[in-house]
Amino acid sequence: MTTKAIFEPNVTTEQGLRELVENGHTVEVLCEAEAERKGPSWYGLWTMRAISPDGHERLLVTARNRPSHNDIKVREFKTATGVISFLIGVGFSQANIPFKDGAKTAHSLVSV
16 A cells, blocks of 8 residues: 655745634744945845744745745845835734844734
């Protein structure tokens, strides 16, 4: 008897992240490269992940044209404006962005 292993990567798409946030997950913004100011804008490299209340992590990935599971690509943000726009689009009313390499910040929906 042959059994087929089911591989479920610890990743999520933008739509999946929205659902996770609505169900109590926290979004963590990670600074992957020191941010620098160029004119009025800040440039760097940020990634995000959803963290469940019990600590399970799911990395945000792109969902564009994935013909196979091997084409999963981490969603990267290269401007602070991009991070802010994404967080607001997910439903957060504010954004806290780390600017130092290796730093991270957490965001949770607040129910009023």
